[in-house]
Amino acid sequence: MTKGFSAALTTLLFAAIASCSPVNDGNGTASTGSSFTASSTSAAASASPTVPYASDDPNAVLWTQDSNILPEPERGGLGGSILGPQNVPIELQNPDLLAPPTTDYGDIPNAKWPMALSHQRLQTGGWARQENKMAGVNMRLEVGAIRELHWHKTAEWSYVISGYVQVTSVDQNGKNFIGTVGPGDLWYFPAGIPHSLQATNQSADGVEFLLIFDDGTFSEDATFLVNWLAHVPKEVIAKNFQTSISAFNNIPSRELYIFPALPPSTTQAPSDPQGTTPQSFTFPLSQVPITPLSGGSVKVADSTTFPVSITIAAAEVSRGTWRDEGVARAYFLKAFALCIIYSYSFDQWHPTQDEWDFYLEGTGRMTLFASQSNARTWDFQAGDVAYVPASYGHYVENIGNTTLKFLEIFRTDIYQDVSLAQWLALTPPAIVQAHLGLSDETIAMLNKTKQVVVGPAPTS
Ligand SMILES: *[C@@H]1O[C@H](CO)[C@@H](O)[C@H](O)[C@H]1NC(C)=O
Numbered sequence: 001m002t003k004g005f006s007a008a009l010t011t012l013l014f015a016a017i018a019s020c021s022p023v024n025d026g027n028g029t030a031s032t033g034s035s036f037t038a039s040s041t042s043a044a045a046s047a048s049p050t051v052p053y054a055s056d057d058p059n060a061v062l063w064t065q066d067s068n069i070l071p072e073p074e075r076g077g078l079g080g081s082i083l084g085p086q087n088v089p090i091e092l093q094n095p096d097l098l099a100p101p102t103t104d105y106g107d108i109p110n111a112k113w114p115m116a117l118s119h120q121r122l123q124t125g126g127w128a129r130q131e132n133k134m135a136g137v138n139m140r141l142e143v144g145a146i147r148e149l150h151w152h153k154t155a156e157w158s159y160v161i162s163g164y165v166q167v168t169s170v171d172q173n174g175k176n177f178i179g180t181v182g183p184g185d186l187w188y189f190p191a192g193i194p195h196s197l198q199a200t201n202q203s204a205d206g207v208e209f210l211l212i213f214d215d216g217t218f219s220e221d222a223t224f225l226v227n228w229l230a231h232v233p234k235e236v237i238a239k240n241f242q243t244s245i246s247a248f249n250n251i252p253s254r255e256l257y258i259f260p261a262l263p264p265s266t267t268q269a270p271s272d273p274q275g276t277t278p279q280s281f282t283f284p285l286s287q288v289p290i291t292p293l294s295g296g297s298v299k300v301a302d303s304t305t306f307p308v309s310i311t312i313a314a315a316e317v318s319r320g321t322w323r324d325e326g327v328a329r330a331y332f333l334k335a336f337a338l339c340i341i342y343s344y345s346f347d348q349w350h351p352t353q354d355e356w357d358f359y360l361e362g363t364g365r366m367t368l369f370a371s372q373s374n375a376r377t378w379d380f381q382a383g384d385v386a387y388v389p390a391s392y393g394h395y396v397e398n399i400g401n402t403t404l405k406f407l408e409i410f411r412t413d414i415y416q417d418v419s420l421a422q423w424l425a426l427t428p429p430a431i432v433q434a435h436l437g438l439s440d441e442t443i444a445m446l447n448k449t450k451q452v453v454v455g456p457a458p459t460s
Pocket residue numbers: 024027029031052053054055056
């Protein structure tokens with residue numbers, strides 16, 4: 001652990017801070033992460049007698065998706081052009097895969113999945129596509145269209161991307177719930193709680209949202225009311241509902257999944273002798289004020305503010321938490337010569353939980369650092385999914401000239417992360433100095449308050 005920690009610290013520090021130091025031009029010497037591992041000899045008074053200094057190469061992103069170039073796997077004196085076929089649009093979108101920073105090293109499992117590569121399930125009334133690392137589903141319902149009444153063994157957390165949707169539910173105590181959510185709002189259904197989703201007519205386009213399930217093996221293609229009834233003998237159905245068999249003459253023979261219907265005509269749940277659910281299954285996150293930060297803003301919703309999952313099936317329910325980071329304008333690529341880094345989310349690693357990200361707007365860059373020097377960098381566009389295994393050190397940097405907006409989702413009840421700069425700021429300076437050889441002045445500049453999203457660094 002100590003070894004990985006120390007290496008993480010070195011790598012992240014240079015990703016975050018040294019890249020904005022004055023650039024030692026002409027020294028593109030590739031210093032792979034492997035040289036960092038020996039620095040765990042914590043008794044050393046300074047890093048230099050033990051291992052060489054890490055490269056000063058700023059390792060900037062080399063192009064953007066809008067660049068009018070033929071991208072090649074070349075960085076500094078490394079690499080060479082491609083003679084064979086190229087998929088230029090994909091290569092333009094992924095500069096850090098084609099021409100990785102020299103700080104990348106070894107292997108990290110793929111962390112990027114564009115939703116555009118997911119199979120699209122087309123229905124009358126809408127569509128759905130999914131990604132199965134944590135399990136995320138992107139779904140669209142036209143006005144009035146219904147996502148069939150269903151339940152599943154995992155909790156369902158959702159963020160509304162566009163439009164409005166009415167959600168209904170009945171809990172294990174027979175208490176019911178109805179609510180409507182719009183852009184930027186959330187809903188959450190604990191595992192096993194049956195529910196439905198229906199686009200209202202408040203937007204002519206219906207609704208699009210993101211569903212997250214806390215189990216990568218989860219499939220949306222299961223556990224439907226209609227499909228269930230279609231697989232129960234009619235005689236049993238009649239007995240169960242105390243009706244004749246003919247009362248169920250018109251039930252469909254298989255699932256409906258997504259299907260058209262008239263938009264909801266009421267916002268009231270049927271009167272319920274048991275009462276309504278004790279806690280709301282929806283959360284008006286769009287109305288929560290943002291927390292402004294030097295490099296953008298952040299909103300956090302977890303069980304401290306959206307408590308539904310605390311009292312219901314507490315032991316088994318994992319709760320969705322999320323963070324929305326809107327980072328201000330950035331001109332990273334153009335500005336690189338001046339070494340101005342606009343707006344990137346702070347280095348962090350999440351001690352216990354995997355992280356699932358969805359990019360809503362803009363272009364981001366992320367390096368994952370595993371341990372034993374393994375590090376890899378990816379670039380993300382709106383509509384992409386990123387997956388960060390628990391405790392992998394990482395940052396997200398805005399590399400576009402527009403706002404970068406993305407969701408971070410964790411399988412946990414309370415959002416938490418560890419900030420690299422805060423860690424260093426609150427460690428005895430002599431210890432930090434012995435590891436990293438920072439000047440007193442640099443150490444004094446480290447902020448003792450967690451910053452989360454930081455703006456441009458000083459240029460000199
Ligand atoms: C370049 O970096 C390497 C390794 O960090 C170092 O040994 C060398 O002296 C540097 N060269 C220059 C010109 O700074």
